[in-house]
Amino acid sequence: MTAVRLQNIRNIGIIAHIDAGKTTLTERILYYTGRTHKMGEVHDGAAVMDWMPEEQERGITITAAVTTCHWKGAVVNIIDTPGHVDFTIEVERSLRVLDGAIGVFDAVSGVEPQSETVWHQADKYRVPKLAFINKMDRPGADFWAAVASLREKLGARPLVVTIPWGEEDRFRGVIDLLAMKALKWQDETLGAVFDEGEIPAELRQAAAEAREQLLESLAEVDDRILEAYLGEQPLSRQELSQALHRVTLALQGVPVYCGAALRNKGIQPLLDGIRDFLPNPTEVPPIQGEHPLTGEVETRPPSLGGPVTALVFKIMLDQGQRLTYVRLYSGALRTGQEIYNPLKKVTEKVTRIWRMHANKREPLEEAQAGSIVALVGLKFSTTGDTLCSADRPLVLEPITSYLPVISLAIEPETRDDQERLGPALVRVAEEDPSLKVHVDEDTGQTLLSGMGELHLEVVLHRLEREHHIRIRAGRPQVVYRETIAGRAAGAGVFDRELAGKFHFAQVTLEVAPRPRGAGNAFASLLPPDHPALAWVPVVEQAVSEALDGGPVYGHPAVDVAVALSEAQVREGQATEMAFRIATMAAVKQALTQARPLLLEPIMQVEIITPEEFTGEVLGDLHARKGKVEQLLAKGPVRFVSGQAPLAQMFGYATGLRSLTQGRGTFTLQFHHFGSVER
Numbered sequence: 001m002t003a004v005r006l007q008n009i010r011n012i013g014i015i016a017h018i019d020a021g022k023t024t025l026t027e028r029i030l031y032y033t034g035r036t037h038k039m040g041e042v043h044d045g046a047a048v049m050d051w052m053p054e055e056q057e058r059g060i061t062i063t064a065a066v067t068t069c070h071w072k073g074a075v076v077n078i079i080d081t082p083g084h085v086d087f088t089i090e091v092e093r094s095l096r097v098l099d100g101a102i103g104v105f106d107a108v109s110g111v112e113p114q115s116e117t118v119w120h121q122a123d124k125y126r127v128p129k130l131a132f133i134n135k136m137d138r139p140g141a142d143f144w145a146a147v148a149s150l151r152e153k154l155g156a157r158p159l160v161v162t163i164p165w166g167e168e169d170r171f172r173g174v175i176d177l178l179a180m181k182a183l184k185w186q187d188e189t190l191g192a193v194f195d196e197g198e199i200p201a202e203l204r205q206a207a208a209e210a211r212e213q214l215l216e217s218l219a220e221v222d223d224r225i226l227e228a229y230l231g232e233q234p235l236s237r238q239e240l241s242q243a244l245h246r247v248t249l250a251l252q253g254v255p256v257y258c259g260a261a262l263r264n265k266g267i268q269p270l271l272d273g274i275r276d277f278l279p280n281p282t283e284v285p286p287i288q289g290e291h292p293l294t295g296e297v298e299t300r301p302p303s304l305g306g307p308v309t310a311l312v313f314k315i316m317l318d319q320g321q322r323l324t325y326v327r328l329y330s331g332a333l334r335t336g337q338e339i340y341n342p343l344k345k346v347t348e349k350v351t352r353i354w355r356m357h358a359n360k361r362e363p364l365e366e367a368q369a370g371s372i373v374a375l376v377g378l379k380f381s382t383t384g385d386t387l388c389s390a391d392r393p394l395v396l397e398p399i400t401s402y403l404p405v406i407s408l409a410i411e412p413e414t415r416d417d418q419e420r421l422g423p424a425l426v427r428v429a430e431e432d433p434s435l436k437v438h439v440d441e442d443t444g445q446t447l448l449s450g451m452g453e454l455h456l457e458v459v460l461h462r463l464e465r466e467h468h469i470r471i472r473a474g475r476p477q478v479v480y481r482e483t484i485a486g487r488a489a490g491a492g493v494f495d496r497e498l499a500g501k502f503h504f505a506q507v508t509l510e511v512a513p514r515p516r517g518a519g520n521a522f523a524s525l526l527p528p529d530h531p532a533l534a535w536v537p538v539v540e541q542a543v544s545e546a547l548d549g550g551p552v553y554g555h556p557a558v559d560v561a562v563a564l565s566e567a568q569v570r571e572g573q574a575t576e577m578a579f580r581i582a583t584m585a586a587v588k589q590a591l592t593q594a595r596p597l598l599l600e601p602i603m604q605v606e607i608i609t610p611e612e613f614t615g616e617v618l619g620d621l622h623a624r625k626g627k628v629e630q631l632l633a634k635g636p637v638r639f640v641s642g643q644a645p646l647a648q649m650f651g652y653a654t655g656l657r658s659l660t661q662g663r664g665t666f667t668l669q670f671h672h673f674g675s676v677e678r
Contacts, residue, residue, distance in 0.1 A: 097327035100278030110149030191264025307392035351377030404449035490590025
């Protein structure tokens with residue numbers, strides 16, 4: 001029973017660039033699997049998965065929504081993720097707990113910047129993937145060009161399973177290359193029913209060539225197919241399906257489907273692909289973690305009888321309840337059960353377990369290995385924490401967050417707003433790890449830092465809508481960093497009598513630049529018998545704090561190597577305070593002498609503009625200190641890609657609209673921190 005149940009589960013995510021049709025596809029999946037009885041449309045603000053008021057108003061996905069449906073014996077847990085770059089943390093933490101993913105691509109644009117980012121995020125976690133080329137009915141749709149972009153931009157090996165039957169306004173259905181049948185959907189059933197027939201005469205050669213190409217691609221990576229292919233043996237549909245399953249799991253190929261989600265075409269073959277080619281929890285490597293006391297690496301295979309092991313990947317405050325979303329990797333969790341958090345060193349009690357369907361809930365008495373559920377009753381556990389059995393503790397790899405690139409100052413309008421603001425900010429920041437809240441010590445201002453203008457705008461609207469707090473906000477400001485271009489040494493001394501006690505420490509440090517993006521590093525060069533050796537941890541902590549607020553410009557210092565070269569102590573006078581203050585002074589002196597540099601966020605910018613406005617768009621980008629890297633022509637539009645400082649790109653949406661009569665679109669994505677050009 002256990003093995004069968006686990007083998008029926010598919011934990012998948014739908015990932016893509018903004019506006020590729022992820023949520024529309026998810027709505028169709030829910031309708032055809034019987035999970036919903038009415039299709040919600042994104043453009044009407046009625047999509048089931050976009051349930052937040054912010055999402056419905058803007059027509060975009062902001063938060064990853066979880067749901068469960070059933071298809072031909074498979075239990076499919078789906079996470080619909082945002083496509084906008086400002087909400088990349090939602091994709092990151094979703095992919096961390098998934099076993100498979102569907103990349104959705106626009107048949108006109110192919111691989112776009114954010115789809116590239118999320119695809120590589122999935123690669124990082126070694127998540128097997130399917131590709132769905134959507135919007136085959138759009139003017140300019142080009143299936144084979146989109147497939148080529150998978151190969152060129154993502155380095156994927158496309159394994160085309162369905163090809164389009166017509167394109168643009170002539171798109172009628174798909175040709176299934178496994179069954180070698182033509183599938184045509186019935187409009188009057190909203191695509192719930194399709195007819196399977198012979199391939200039309202005009203497409204037979206194209207279908208035969210595409211199937212031959214599929215066999216060749218499989219033969220390159222699968223020995224069993226190679227043997228049959230070389231021996232010219234016929235291959236059954238089952239043998240091909242098994243080969244596609246093996247190759248997908250080994251991350252050696254990506255089955256590719258096509259359709260038009262908005263026109264209700266091409267969804268059922270994709271559902272078959274989810275069931276047949278994506279892994280169940282027993283087919284992915286067992287989760288690994290460290291024992292919190294010994295540091296030894298342990299694995300936890302997915303079994304109901306194993307010790308409870310779960311990862312918290314999302315916190316949500318809904319209807320006054322704190323929902324803790326978890327992926328259960330091993331064991332079973334029951335209502336009323338106590339569970340241990342080894343990172344926080346606390347025991348929590350699960351008062352309720354919910355199976356989520358977007359913002360609707362279904363109560364469960366028990367959640368089992370392979371499940372994705374929401375728990376009620378956990379007060380201390382946050383995103384990235386591990387939950388486990390107290391007698392078998394394990395710490396799983398945490399979920400990485402992102403550095404914010406933009407901030408703004410906020411202040412409440414009234415005293416009542418002031419009292420509610422603090423707790424509200426704590427709750428919002430708990431839900432969203434990419435949002436940082438900071439009080440500036442010099443000005444006393446509350447600063448919100450996030451991933452982009454839209455991110456901060458959504459947070460402000462949520463504070464007003466959900467917490468009823470009226471807020472005045474300043475203009476968005478760029479989050480700068482500082483670093484150094486040279487080497488230098490610095491010394492700090494603290495020698496004082498305070499409250500009748502002498503405090504003394506002398507610290508000498510050396511600083512050197514590290515490669516961009518390498519992060520900060522600390523090393524002690526003191527010999528093993530040095531009298532100040534016991535104070536090295538205090539020095540390391542003080543160095544970290546000093547770099548957090550760079551002493552030159554006041555921004556966090558990055559990519560700096562700090563080495564403790566000498567320290568002096570006096571008998572009975574060495575104290576933690578003395579070492580901290582001496583270290584801070586040494587760091588400041590060293591950084592000031594090491595040719596400090598100010599760094600600013602440099603953004604990757606991708607612009608799609610009609611051909612006739614290309615000159616104005618390029619001129620404007622140049623005026624904003626942008627550098628054009630590539631200019632591609634695709635039909636009547638031009639794709640411009642390059643880099644520009646974030647400080648110059650505020651309000652670019654309005655600027656581009658006026659330059660292109662409202663027809664241009666763009667995406668901004670953080671690329672790196674670069675030197676500020678004076």
